[in-house]
Amino acid sequence: xxxxxxxxxxxxxxxxxxxxxxxxxxxxxxxxxxxxxxxxxxxxxxxxxxxxxxxxxxxxxxxxxxxxxxxxxxxxxxxxxxxxxxxxxxxxxxxxxxxxxxxxxxxxxxxxxxxxxxxxxxxxxxxxxxxxxxxxxxxxxxxxxxxxxxxxxxxxxxxxxxxxxxxxxxxxxxxxxxxxxxxxxxxxxxxxxxxxxxxxxxxxxxxxxxxxxxxxxxxxxxxxxxxxxxxxxxxxxxxxx
Ligand code: NDP
Numbered sequence: 001x002x003x004x005x006x007x008x009x010x011x012x013x014x015x016x017x018x019x020x021x022x023x024x025x026x027x028x029x030x031x032x033x034x035x036x037x038x039x040x041x042x043x044x045x046x047x048x049x050x051x052x053x054x055x056x057x058x059x060x061x062x063x064x065x066x067x068x069x070x071x072x073x074x075x076x077x078x079x080x081x082x083x084x085x086x087x088x089x090x091x092x093x094x095x096x097x098x099x100x101x102x103x104x105x106x107x108x109x110x111x112x113x114x115x116x117x118x119x120x121x122x123x124x125x126x127x128x129x130x131x132x133x134x135x136x137x138x139x140x141x142x143x144x145x146x147x148x149x150x151x152x153x154x155x156x157x158x159x160x161x162x163x164x165x166x167x168x169x170x171x172x173x174x175x176x177x178x179x180x181x182x183x184x185x186x187x188x189x190x191x192x193x194x195x196x197x198x199x200x201x202x203x204x205x206x207x208x209x210x211x212x213x214x215x216x217x218x219x220x221x222x223x224x225x226x227x228x229x230x231x232x233x234x235x236x237x238x239x240x241x
Pocket of ligand 1: 011012013014015016017018035036037038062063064065090091092093094113138139140141182183184185186187188190
């Protein structure tokens with residue numbers, strides 16, 4: 001149990017990649033607070049799976065674009081453990097819009113969720129982060145290659161690269177590492193149309209889309225002591241796209 005007794009805050013952990021991250025961290029021994037914007041069946045199912053794994057976990061209802069919800073999430077960790085060892089900023093929003101039609105509202109929604117909320121979660125969690133703490137932001141491969149119709153999304157994800165590098169330098173002497181995991185196309189339970197899967201099959205060297213667990217395993221590695229000299233890095237997990 002590499003992360004035995006460690007405490008983790010994971011945003012957006014009830015579905016997709018976030019869910020795989022939560023389960024992998026829990027299996028490695030971490031106690032976890034995570035969140036979803038709405039409760040319901042996916043949250044209940046995750047809670048059940050976490051109970052079977054063991055440890056102390058909590059699935060909160062929170063929207064990371066609301067400062068009061070971030071306060072509540074971090075407050076939950078503080079109340080339970082008095083510290084946070086691992087922060088995973090996974091929550092993200094995406095939409096497909098031609099740049100000429102992109103409204104300010106849509107821009108702000110995607111940038112607030114993907115970039116601003118990440119900064120705010122880390123800042124609010126900072127007093128609880130001690131030496132050895134690990135912050136992992138979930139970026140995207142498209143931040144460095146670009147993608148039409150996702151200018152707002154790629155801008156937010158590219159912003160995370162600078163945020164990660166600068167924070168790594170600012171927080172390094174306090175013993176806090178900050179890294180970025182940049183997934184390529186990953187198929188989650190939301191699914192993708194067959195033609196999209198086929199296009200990715202041809203684009204990705206290993207001949208398929210990624211699985212959420214293949215992102216989660218890198219996050220768990222970065223969270224632990226084995227990664228103690230990795231700081232400010234972007235790790236692409238993209239099958240060689
Ligand atoms: P989705 O894009 O399908 O879902 C987004 C996740 O973020 C959900 O867990 C959702 O929680 C959460 N979320 C969205 N907005 C908010 C908010 N305002 N407050 C709290 N939580 C929020 O998830 P994926 O699993 O596909 O992606 C996870 C991360 O990985 C994202 O950052 C995404 O950009 C990134 N990524 C994904 C890739 C892929 O191919 N899937 C490729 C590259 C990067 P809920 O709906 O439960 O509230």
